[in-house]
Each structure stands twice: as structure tokens, then as C-alpha cells.
Amino acid sequence: MRYVSTRGGMPPQPFTSILIEGLAPDGGLVVPERYPKFTAEELARLRASSYRELAFAILSRYIDDIEPADLKAIITRTYTAAAFGSEDITPLKTLEPGLHLLRLANGPTLAFKDIALQLLGNLFEHVLAKDGAKLNILGATSGDTGSSAEYALRGKRGISVFMLSPRGRMSAFQTAQMYALADPNIFNLAIEGVFDDCQDIVKKIAADAAFKRRYRLGAVNSINWARVAAQIVYYFKGYFAATRSEGEEVAFAVPSGNFGNILAGHVAREMGLPIRRLILATNENDVLDEFFRTGCYRARGAAEVVATSSPSMDISRASNFERFVFDLAGRDPAVVRALWQKLDREGGFDVAGTPLADKLRASGFVSSRSKHADRIATIRSVSEKYGVIVDPHTADGIKVGLSYRESNLPLICLETALPVKFAATIREALGKEPERPEAYRGLEALPQRCAMLPVDAGAVEAYIAEHACA
Numbered sequence: 001m002r003y004v005s006t007r008g009g010m011p012p013q014p015f016t017s018i019l020i021e022g023l024a025p026d027g028g029l030v031v032p033e034r035y036p037k038f039t040a041e042e043l044a045r046l047r048a049s050s051y052r053e054l055a056f057a058i059l060s061r062y063i064d065d066i067e068p069a070d071l072k073a074i075i076t077r078t079y080t081a082a083a084f085g086s087e088d089i090t091p092l093k094t095l096e097p098g099l100h101l102l103r104l105a106n107g108p109t110l111a112f113k114d115i116a117l118q119l120l121g122n123l124f125e126h127v128l129a130k131d132g133a134k135l136n137i138l139g140a141t142s143g144d145t146g147s148s149a150e151y152a153l154r155g156k157r158g159i160s161v162f163m164l165s166p167r168g169r170m171s172a173f174q175t176a177q178m179y180a181l182a183d184p185n186i187f188n189l190a191i192e193g194v195f196d197d198c199q200d201i202v203k204k205i206a207a208d209a210a211f212k213r214r215y216r217l218g219a220v221n222s223i224n225w226a227r228v229a230a231q232i233v234y235y236f237k238g239y240f241a242a243t244r245s246e247g248e249e250v251a252f253a254v255p256s257g258n259f260g261n262i263l264a265g266h267v268a269r270e271m272g273l274p275i276r277r278l279i280l281a282t283n284e285n286d287v288l289d290e291f292f293r294t295g296c297y298r299a300r301g302a303a304e305v306v307a308t309s310s311p312s313m314d315i316s317r318a319s320n321f322e323r324f325v326f327d328l329a330g331r332d333p334a335v336v337r338a339l340w341q342k343l344d345r346e347g348g349f350d351v352a353g354t355p356l357a358d359k360l361r362a363s364g365f366v367s368s369r370s371k372h373a374d375r376i377a378t379i380r381s382v383s384e385k386y387g388v389i390v391d392p393h394t395a396d397g398i399k400v401g402l403s404y405r406e407s408n409l410p411l412i413c414l415e416t417a418l419p420v421k422f423a424a425t426i427r428e429a430l431g432k433e434p435e436r437p438e439a440y441r442g443l444e445a446l447p448q449r450c451a452m453l454p455v456d457a458g459a460v461e462a463y464i465a466e467h468a469c470a
């Protein structure tokens with residue numbers, strides 16, 4: 001399998017060459033040259049597989065320049081009951097006949113991002129051990145990504161992590177998850193600004209080619225293709241758990257921000273999984289809902305992004321979205337180039353009235369948005385009806401998923417975080433504290449450690465230069 005750019009300007013590369021960078025040199029995103037397909041017979045044979053077997057069957061189609069035995073060992077080391085709470089890794093909870101919750105948030109940091117990042121950490125370690133190189137990971141987080149990346153890379157040989165976070169803007173639980181890590185290869189940089197300031201610093205440093213090369217900077221952000229690939233697996237797992245035979249179709253409801261999670265669902269469908277509907281849920285930051293309803297994609301300015309009670313979906317533009325548009329455009333890079341030029345120049349584009357509009361209607365995507373009051377009402381009703389407490393992001397997905405529910409079509413709602421990460425919203429909805437897994441008792445009382453830095457890329461570069469893994 002080779003990887004190309006959505007904008008056509010990159011010679012085909014093998015997987016290990018695109019592993020630490022999702023961005024192509026021409027400004028596009030890297031994508032596989034084609035999607036491998038599973039026939040109905042192959043699907044039937046996969047049905048009884050364990051999570052690890054399924055992960056190998058799928059990932060070995062995308063990763064063919066790591067020895068199969070090594071890839072198998074990496075997968076076996078990553079997806080354990082010890083790390084994810086059960087042998088199922090992503091167990092399916094049936095709320096009522098035809099309505100399910102696919103539990104993706106039982107990894108080390110209690111958010112679905114662990115499923116991809118735990119694998120990424122082990123892939124990095126393997127590839128670096130082979131070429132004896134070192135890697136410095138630079139990232140920015142508003143909460144879930146940072147802790148998930150740090151737990152995936154803590155203690156890894158040859159890798160250091162520099163994670164920027166907005167000082168005082170994350171929940172107490174999220175802050176403690178990151179700042180209480182004592183591993184010497186993890187560096188938390190608390191920036192005296194907001195998340196967009198952190199992201200701007202990362203972008204500035206990533207554009208400093210000399211600095212980037214000198215310190216071998218890599219990224220683990222949501223445009224990393226390996227993250228998308230790892231997420232494909234649980235769509236298959238969820239499908240098999242909710243159905244009995246390959247003739248059946250299902251719908252998935254996905255709370256979306258940067259379009260990474262639901263893109264994996266789209267790819268699963270392209271690979272032959274019988275998904276009739278992908279139901280996309282946004283919160284008040286509805287750039288994606290607007291696109292799927294009207295065909296108009298209008299990126300928001302940082303000032304237009306509102307802080308909501310499902311904060312991991314508070315985005316101004318959806319960084320993975322270009323990969324979906326590439327497929328919509330029949331994988332023609334010229335179309336993507338033209339649309340993204342327009343986006344850069346005019347802040348948006350509209351596919352209404354173009355051939356893409358018909359393809360969009362036929363794509364199987366539907367969308368809607370969920371607001372704070374919807375989230376609170378959904379947390380309450382799911383708790384009352386099914387005795388299950390869901391986090392605010394999952395609630396957005398359920399709210400929108402139910403609005404598109406069809407009879408005789410199983411609806412699988414993705415659980416993207418556990419409620420304990422967002423206790424204030426749970427207290428507002430239910431008047432009580434969310435349950436806290438044993439391993440996280442007393443987390444906020446542990447000693448914390450971070451470096452405080454101003455909104456200044458130069459200061460961050462100086463810090464990296466002093467502490468980088470070399």
C-alpha cells in the first residue's frame with residue numbers, strides 16, 4: 001500500500017514514511033492510494049475474530065512495510081484487557097433492542113483517542129528502534145488529546161513529548177491527568193493563553209523547517225493517518241456485535257469535532273462494511289452540520305468558536321475533512337486543490353449545484369447539532385431509561401442519532417469519553433457525581449508538574465532546544 005496527497009503533489013510513499021506526519025508537503029493530507037475491500041465471504045470469516053485478530057486483518061492491509069509478525073506483536077501488546085478494561089476492548093452495550101452503545105472510552109485516559117494513540121506509541125517505538133533515531137513530539141491540546149498522547153508515549157525510548165495546554169482552561173481531572181505524570185520524557189508546557197494560542201505556536205514551530213529537522217519534530221494530531229486506520233477497527237467490531245449476518249445494515253451515530261472518528265467509519269464503509277447511515281453530531285460549533293445540510297463549508301474564525309459543555313468538539317474547522325472531500329470528488333486532486341484555494345482565499349466553499357452535491361446526497365451521511373440543553377436532557381433520559389450515565393459528547397451523538405433512527409435498522413452510538421472527565425455537566429444534569437474508576441481515586445491530589453511559558457513561539461523553541469531528546 002502506498003500513500004498519496006489529497007492535492008496530488010507527493011510521490012507515493014510507504015506507510016512508515018508517513019507515520020509521523022499526516023500533512024503532505026504540498027499542504028494536502030496523506031491518504032491511501034485506494035481502500036482495500038472485504039467481500040461478504042471475507043466479512044463472514046472475520047465475524048468471530050477477537051479485537052486483536054480483527055485489528056491485524058484490517059491494519060495489515062494499510063501497513064505492509066512492517067513485518068507481519070512484528071505488526072502482530074505490536075497489536076497484541078497494544079490491545080490488552082489490562083489497558084482497555086476487557087478482552088472485547090470496545091464492548092457493545094445494548095440499551096434496548098436495536099439501540100446500542102459502543103464503548104470506546106475504557107482506555108488509560110478514558111477517551112476514545114486512546115484506541116488510536118496507544119497503537120501509535122508502539123508503532124513509533126518500533127520504527128525508531130529499527131533506525132536508531134530519536135523523535136520529539138510537539139502538540140497542543142484543549143484536554144483529551146494531550147493526556148491520551150502522553151499516556152501512549154510515557155517512558156518510550158527515544159521519544160520526548162512537548163505538550164502545550166492553555167493554563168487554567170481544562171477541567172481539574174484533565175489537568176491532573178497530564179500534569180501528574182512523572183515520566184522524564186513528558187514535558188507539559190502551560191501557556192498563558194487559550195487553546196488557539198497553543199495551536200498557533202505549534203504551527204509556527206512546524207513551519208520553521210530548520211528547527212523541525214534539527215530536533216526531528218513529529219506530530220500526533222488528529223490528521224495522523226495511523227490514528228484514522230486504528231479507528232476503522234472498532235466500526236467492524238461494533239458491526240459484528242450488533243448484527244447476526246452480513247446481509248444486515250446498521251447506522252452509526254458519531255459526536256464529531258475534527259472529523260477523525262467518523263472518517264474512519266466512512267473508510268470502513270468504503271472497505272465493504274454494510275453501513276447504511278453515518279450520523280454526524282456537532283455541538284453549537286456546527287461547521288460540519290452546516291456542510292452536510294447545505295453543501296456550504298464555512299470555516300469559523302477563532303473568535304467565533306464558542307466554549308461549550310462538550311469541549312472536545314469545539315473546533316473552527318475540521319482538520320480531517322479534506323480526506324472525505326477527496327473521496328467525494330472521485331479522488332481527483334485538482335478538485336480538492338481548487339476548493340482549498342477558495343477556502344484559503346474566501347474562508348469557505350459551497351458545493352451546492354455542482355456534481356459534488358449529488359454525491360454528497362448519496363454519501364450516506366446525515367447530520368444535526370445538539371445544544372447544551374439537549375445534552376443535559378439526553379444525559380437525564382438515558383440515565384432514567386437505561387440506568388447508564390453518558391458523558392456530554394456521547395450525549396450529543398445519542399441525541400442526534402435518535403432523531404435519525406429508522407425502524408429495523410440497528411443504531412450504534414459511539415461512546416467517546418467517560419462521564420468522570422466532565423463531572424460539572426453530570427452534576428448539572430443528574431445532581432450527583434459521576435462514578436470514578438478505582439485507578440483514578442485521588443488523581444487531583446497527586447503532585448503536579450509543568451513549565452509555565454508566555455504566548456511566544458521563541459520561548460517554546462528555547463525550551464525544546466534545552467530539553468529535547470537527542
Ligand SMILES: *Cc1c(COP(=O)(O)O)cnc(C)c1O
Nearest residue numbers: 144257258259260261312416417
Ligand atoms: C476528540 C473527541 C471527539 C471528537 O472526535 P473527532 O475525531 O475530532 O471528530 C468527541 N468526543 C470526545 C470525548 C473527544 O475526545
